[in-house]
Amino acid sequence: MNSKLFYLFVLSISFVHSQSKLTEIWEPVPEKIEAYDFLKAPSDAIILFDGTDFSNWVTWGNKEPQWIINNDSSMTVVNGKGSIQTKESFGSVQLHIEWKTGTKDLEKHLNQSRSNSGIFFQNNYEIQILDSYNNPTYVNGQAGSVYKQHIPLKNTSKKPGDWQSYDIIFTAPIFKNEKLEKPGYFTVFHNGVLIQNHVEIKGTTTNVGEPKYSTHGNAPIMLQDHCCVPLSFRNIWLRKLD
Numbered sequence: 001m002n003s004k005l006f007y008l009f010v011l012s013i014s015f016v017h018s019q020s021k022l023t024e025i026w027e028p029v030p031e032k033i034e035a036y037d038f039l040k041a042p043s044d045a046i047i048l049f050d051g052t053d054f055s056n057w058v059t060w061g062n063k064e065p066q067w068i069i070n071n072d073s074s075m076t077v078v079n080g081k082g083s084i085q086t087k088e089s090f091g092s093v094q095l096h097i098e099w100k101t102g103t104k105d106l107e108k109h110l111n112q113s114r115s116n117s118g119i120f121f122q123n124n125y126e127i128q129i130l131d132s133y134n135n136p137t138y139v140n141g142q143a144g145s146v147y148k149q150h151i152p153l154k155n156t157s158k159k160p161g162d163w164q165s166y167d168i169i170f171t172a173p174i175f176k177n178e179k180l181e182k183p184g185y186f187t188v189f190h191n192g193v194l195i196q197n198h199v200e201i202k203g204t205t206t207n208v209g210e211p212k213y214s215t216h217g218n219a220p221i222m223l224q225d226h227c228c229v230p231l232s233f234r235n236i237w238l239r240k241l242d
Helices: 003-022
Strands: 046-049 057-059 084-085 091-098 117-123 125-129 164-171 174-176 179-182 185-190 193-200 232-240
Touching: 091 117, 117 164, 125 164, 125 185
Parallel strands: none
Antiparallel strands: 046 232, 057 084, 091 164, 091 232, 117 125, 164 185, 174 179, 185 193
8 A cells, every 4th residue: 555545544544533433422421330130139229128028018008018928038918918019109110020920729710810910100000910821811911911001922921839020111101281291111021031012001001991191290119919819029129210
């Protein structure tokens, strides 16, 4: 390469480099946190349940939950004692929760009566929990559904008695002047598999009637007490996203 061509080559590289610099952003620098695996929450997470107590939870009437804490650091629903919800209110979050469906009296209970529960965000929007292992039901009410709104992309349910996991990204709806400005969204991984891909929440996840939005702010996360086969939860943590 002669000197003139070499000069032009260097000049072109310098020009590309300078243009590249124009689109480089250096601030703000993302906070460094420690990430581990699903057995241990990341360092900036809020631990909602670590297997020792219900210090972050209440039941109806702002009372202490009457569910059971087990020796394996899990808790088990006591049907009829009421749903439980976090003491703190939240907006958009990343939630990790592990759960297993019950194994008793399965021959007596089918469809929606088999370890039926749900995770309610802002007391309005439910991701369904159910024994969906060889247990046919309406598909917008099976495990992993945005209840009565979105069918899961896949059924990755494990057999009763096996631990399962949800990793949920909840983007809270935004209201302005008593009107919906932006809907909410769910992204859900069930046992590591994407089953809800940034789906739009159509409103409160009701059992009867069409969903619709009502103005609200941040609110607790609720775990549902629902008939009939009790299930268990463990290792619950979240990260605030707003």
